[in-house]
Amino acid sequence: MNASRSDLISALQQFHRRHFQSYQQQHHQPPTVEHDSDWPSPCEQGEVKNGETAHWQPVPCEPPLDFANIEQALELELHPDIKTYFGSFFCANLAAQASDGKLELLFPWSPEDFERLQENMLGHVWMKRQLRQQETVFFAVTDIDDVILSVVNSTGEIWAEKVGKKPHRKIAGSMTEFITSLEPVV
Template sequence: MNASQSNLINVLQQFHHRYFQSYQQQHHQPPTVEYDSDWPSPCEQGGASNGETVHWHPVPCAPPLDFANIEQALELELHPDIKTYFGSFFCANLAAEASDGKLELLFPWSQKDFERLQENMLGHIWMKRKLRQQETVFFAVTDIDDVILSMVNSTGEIWAEKVGKKPHRKIAGSMTEFITSLEPVV
């Protein structure tokens, strides 16, 4: 692991910590999600029945999740920061606020969810290629219809883009810079 990847992991851990502190201060308990037996996760803390809520906490992936299959299928090496972002933690999606508005950071909830995420990444990149646009990898949704946040695979820059369109507004120079700028929304 290089220094950039290690720094991004630290920034993600700090954001998780700030999110949990804010959540506990406001709700006087750890975050909860609705339990779904079809989507179990190592993040879940305690047992529940379908429809009930369960407390959860991010869980480091050891070893990190592997992207070799998607890279082979695409004949493309994914940017190391996107692999670190998606491959380091199982976590529920986290609401946040940037200077431009509210968003939701996407994370794999489980190994099964990671596989679904990879399928969506494949579809997104194939769509970009078909449209002859630069390859991006989405990692967040915004409160604006059809606007997602993506990383430009070749540069690591963070951009806003409408689904199916070229990125239209640069948000940050790197994933680390972007995550550092966020405030948790609980």
């Protein structure tokens, strides 16, 4: 595993741990999620309570999730940070605070959700190509309407962009730098 991949995995693990600890301190129990029998996840822990909620925690993907099909469809090699970020853990989406405001980090919840995520990635990159804009892959939504956070595929930089528009503001030089700067919101 190269240094960049291991650094990003470590940053994600630390953020997951801080989020989990903050949740437990505030709610006196592990994080819960509304159970959906149509979308089971390896993240769900123990029994579903009252048929409605389950405790959950991030679960490493072993082996890491594969992006060969999307790369082949796009005829594009995805930036390694994109593959590491989305391919290393099954996890619920997580709220966070960045220096510029609140956001929600998007993660695949299950293998089926990973397939849906890949379809959304394909649509996003194809839209960027039709608009003759640099290729980006979104990974977070913000509390500002229509503003998402994306990885610029060619550089790995993190940028804010309005849906359908060119990235308009650089947020961080890398995914590791960005994840390390976040504070959990529970």
